[in-house]
Structure formats: structure tokens, C-alpha cells
Amino acid sequence: MMKGKEKYKEIQDVYTFIFKHEKDTFMRVIADIFKIPHILDGPRVKLITECVRTCTTLSMNDKANLDIFNGYIRTVPDLKLMEDIEPKLDEISQSNSVPIGPENNSPSEGFVYDFFVSHSHKDAEWVLSRLVSDLESAFTENDVVLRGCIADRDFEPAKFIFENIENSLRKSSKFLLVMTNHFVSSYWCQFETNQALLESIESRKDCIIPIYLEECNIPDKLRHITYADFTSDDDYIFEIMKLKRALLPE
Numbered sequence: 001m002m003k004g005k006e007k008y009k010e011i012q013d014v015y016t017f018i019f020k021h022e023k024d025t026f027m028r029v030i031a032d033i034f035k036i037p038h039i040l041d042g043p044r045v046k047l048i049t050e051c052v053r054t055c056t057t058l059s060m061n062d063k064a065n066l067d068i069f070n071g072y073i074r075t076v077p078d079l080k081l082m083e084d085i086e087p088k089l090d091e092i093s094q095s096n097s098v099p100i101g102p103e104n105n106s107p108s109e110g111f112v113y114d115f116f117v118s119h120s121h122k123d124a125e126w127v128l129s130r131l132v133s134d135l136e137s138a139f140t141e142n143d144v145v146l147r148g149c150i151a152d153r154d155f156e157p158a159k160f161i162f163e164n165i166e167n168s169l170r171k172s173s174k175f176l177l178v179m180t181n182h183f184v185s186s187y188w189c190q191f192e193t194n195q196a197l198l199e200s201i202e203s204r205k206d207c208i209i210p211i212y213l214e215e216c217n218i219p220d221k222l223r224h225i226t227y228a229d230f231t232s233d234d235d236y237i238f239e240i241m242k243l244k245r246a247l248l249p250e
Contacts, residue, residue, distance in 0.1 A: 190219075
């Protein structure tokens with residue numbers, strides 16, 4: 001939003017365009033912002049207020065969304081700005097609300113990546129636009145930025161898929177398995193799961209983290225591993241922060 005305001009004089013036109021073409025995604029972003037208000041400062045509060053007011057106008061014929069945006073408008077005056085709570089960030093990090101990593105944000109020693117993501121291509125939109133994007137981004141100035149490995153971006157051209165999978169697993173500190181019905185029925189996802197289990201046994205480390213995205217039949221070989229529960233979008237921020245802590249370089 002801040003970059004859009006710098007580039008376009010009429011930022012309301014940008015909000016209108018996004019709202020009309022990507023409304024569901026746009027609303028999720030706004031909802032997430034209000035769940036983590038400590039990332040806001042004065043200019044950002046002004047910007048999000050303009051955004052909500054524009055969306056309220058566009059939702060006049062949609063009572064459900066109109067009520068949501070009116071609720072946001074009522075909430076704005078009570079938001080605590082970043083500059084008001086910055087002295088308390090150390091306290092926040094100690095309470096495990098915000099994961100704080102090393103200054104250079106480098107992966108664990110001996111690894112190239114902090115995590116490898118195994119997922120069905122049918123779940124790629126959520127994995128890439130939300131999970132990986134948030135794990136590789138900082139919510140606050142001191143928040144850790146992790147480095148992930150995903151097939152579409154990081155697999156090396158001209159190599160066999162099997163070889164790419166094995167190499168990526170060896171280079172990654174942790175393995176995230178995005179559990180859905182698509183995942184369970186995918187041959188490649190099952191192959192990656194088996195390779196991750198072998199790697200875990202050989203290294204004798206707890207390096208597998210199942211990501212439970214929807215109700216599905218979890219394979220028996222993974223039932224003994226505690227999973228991260230992303231089935232409820234209302235708990236998304238809490239779960240992503242908890243997952244970041246589990247992925248911090250050792």
C-alpha cells in the first residue's frame with residue numbers, strides 16, 4: 001500500500017481496482033493487518049483508514065462486508081501505533097509473540113534453506129501467496145526473515161526430479177508437509193514425505209512439521225508428529241508466528 005501511494009496520486013483508484021478484481025484476497029490482507037496492529041505507524045494507519053473507507057463505499061450493497069468494514073472503522077481510533085509500543089518489543093519477543101532471529105538471518109549451520117515445502121500443485125496458491133510469503137517476510141523491524149525452498153522456484157533445471165528433491169531436502173533444516181486431500185493422493189508428495197522421513201531418521205533430528213490445512217486422512221507414518229493447525233483462518237497469525245519460532249535457526 002505504501003509503495004502504491006508513492007506511485008499513484010489517487011490511491012483510492014488502486015483500492016477500487018483491487019477490491020473489484022481480487023476482493024477475497026484483499027479482505028484477507030486487511031483482516032490480517034488488524035490482527036497484528038503493532039506493525040502500524042502513523043502513515044500506515046492513515047493509509048489503512050483510507051483503504052477501509054473506500055471499501056466501505058464499495059460494499060454498500062453487500063451487508064455482510066459492510067458490517068465488517070464498519071467494524072474496522074470503529075476499531076481504528078483504538079489502534080496502538082508502532083512508535084507507541086516499540087520500547088516494549090523486547091518484552092513481546094520474550095513472550096514468544098514475535099520470533100526474533102540472528103542478525104544475519106542465516107539458516108542453521110550446514111544448511112542452505114531454513115525449510116523445504118512439500119505440497120500438491122493444487123494447493124500452490126495458498127502455499128506461495130500466504131505460507132511461504134509470510135515465512136520469508138518480516139512483520140516487524142526485528143522479525144526474522146527465513147529462507148525457504150520450493151520446487152517451482154528453487155529446483156535446478158536439467159536435473160531429474162528425484163535428484164532435485166533429495167538435494168533440496170539435504171540442504172534444508174526443516175521439512176514442511178502441507179496436508180490436504182490433494183497432498184495425500186499425490187505420488188510426488190508421498191515420495192517427498194518418504195524421503196523426509198529417511199532424512200529425519202539418518203540425521204536423528206525432529207525436522208518434519210506437518211501443516212494441517214484441511215480435514216484429510218493423515219498417513220499413519222505422520223500421525224506421531226505434532227502438526228501446525230492452519231484449518232482456521234481466524235488463527236492464521238498465531239499459527240504463522242508459532243511456526244516461525246519452530247523454524248528459527250538452531
